[in-house]
Structure formats: C-alpha cells, structure tokens
Amino acid sequence: MKIWIIAATAAALFAGPALAADEWGIEYEEKARFDATVVDILCELSGDCPENCGGGKRQLGLLKDDGTLILPAKNQDIFAGAANDLLPFCGRKITADGLLIKDPKATLFVLQFKRLAPDGEWSRATWFVRDWAEQRGLDRKSQEAKNWFRGDEQVKALIEADGVYGIPGLKPEE
C-alpha cells in the first residue's frame, strides 16, 4: 500500500519534460489539448469582476468557446496549483495541454503546458516554483525551490502553530 502511494504520488506530483501531456495514472484521466480563454471563475459565475482576474488571488478557469468552464486544479510543480501559470494570460485565449479528470466527485484539469493561442511559444506549467524562488532570490532549480513546501514561511508558521495533524500539541511518535 505504502509503495503504491509513494509511486502514485511521485507520478502525479513530478511530471516528465515531454511537450505533450503525460499520463499520471489517475482514474478518469484523459489527455486533453484545447483552446480556451483564461477567466476569473468567481467573475464568470457571479459577476464579481476585479481587474486582472484578481491579480493572482483567485482561482482561474478555462472557458471554451462552447461555454464549458474547466477548473485547472494543478500544474506540474509539486503541491501547487495553476494560478501562476494562467494569470499572465488573463482574458486571453490559450492552448492548454494536460489531463482532464472527469471524476464524478469533480471535473478537474491538470495544466501541463500552455501557450498563447493559436501559435504562441509553449511553456511548461511550472511557474509557481519559478515565482516562489524568484521572490526569495533563489535558483528555481535549487533544492530549496524544489522543496518549497518545507521551507515556505507560511507553511512553517502554520505547522508550528497547529502541528502536522492540525491539532496543537498532538505530535507524531519519534
């Protein structure tokens, strides 16, 4: 069980360098490449529409020409979403390449590559770590950047306050 978990986690959280979607072995996944406009989901649903799609503080969606709204929940960085990869394209049409997961619990999209449609330059969806490292003056390929989730100041403060289990004072056995 543990081996499966580690293998699946590694497959899902670290993706290969190919320019087309890599399968991650997730149930209901299918490779998908489509054109869509980058939208602020809250704006799209409720009409609450600040400038610049909320400036990186809101979940961004992919709105296809047929009206289908896709929720990108993940990019290719470990433990990171796709907002950093999509924000520069706010209001513009991109070609998105990744995995569409039509799970009955929720339909999610893994953004693996993106480009300005129809023929912009492809880039990997790894801009969360790029931006995280840049903000701290680190090399994006450094170990600190790759393990951002252990060194992040917010994470450390939260885990110090509430513990790894989320219950203050409750600690794992040594």
Added chain:
Amino acid sequence: MKVIRAAALGAAALVFCATGAARGATPERVTVTGEIIDTWCYVTEIMYAEGTAHHQCAVWCAVGGIPVSVLGEDGNVYVVLRVEGDATSVNNPKLLTIQSHSVTVDGDLYQRDGVNYLIVSQVADDNGVVNLTHEDYGIQPFGN
C-alpha cells in the same frame, strides 16, 4: 450616419447584455456541513486525503494555490471561491487556518460543468480537526 451609429450602439448593447447574462447565473442558497479538504488529493485519491493524516499536505497544497473545498456529509465536493467577504481562493489565509476542520458553512452554490462552486458567506460552526485518520494512515504523504 445617425442610423449607422444607432445600429452600432444597439449591437454593442446587445453584446454587453449577452455578456452580462453569461456572467452571474442565479445561485442556490445552501448550508453545508463537512470537512475542509485539499481538492486535488481528495478527488484523485492519490493518497488518503482526509483528516489528521493529510493535514500537513493539505496546508502545503492550499499555500500552493490548489483549490480548497468542503467535503460535505452528503459526499459532495464544494470548491470554495470566497469566504466571508474575502474573494481570495488562492492561498486564502482563513482557509489555511481551518484546513482539515469540521465546519458548517452557509453560502451560494453554483453548479457548472461537473464542479460545485461555493461562495461562503459565513463559517457558522468550526469544530476544529476531529477526523483522526493518522491513527490508521500515519502521515500522508511521506510518513512520519
């Protein structure tokens, strides 16, 4: 000339109205009781993604901008887009502090293309972390 300008204005108004109609569908008012979860790990079942076992990972993912949801007692996943007047849904400070908590929330529900989106107007009840899954699953991922 006047006719052309009037026609152009009319067309622009039509486009504006059509755009306005596409945005702002009528939501359903709901009360949801459940656990604040990391949407990605829970939906994909990459690991056991509930309660204490997954709390640390849920914090990592929420800080990383992965959508946070309420896993309702009805089994449905409700992706949170707004909390108590704060429209932050990427790395929301409030959601970070109640990650893995059992809560009851009031809000507006929008259902769109396989996703339940929730605009939370109030976290009416917060019982903290009560789902002690670490007793069976340890810490997910990576273990102790």
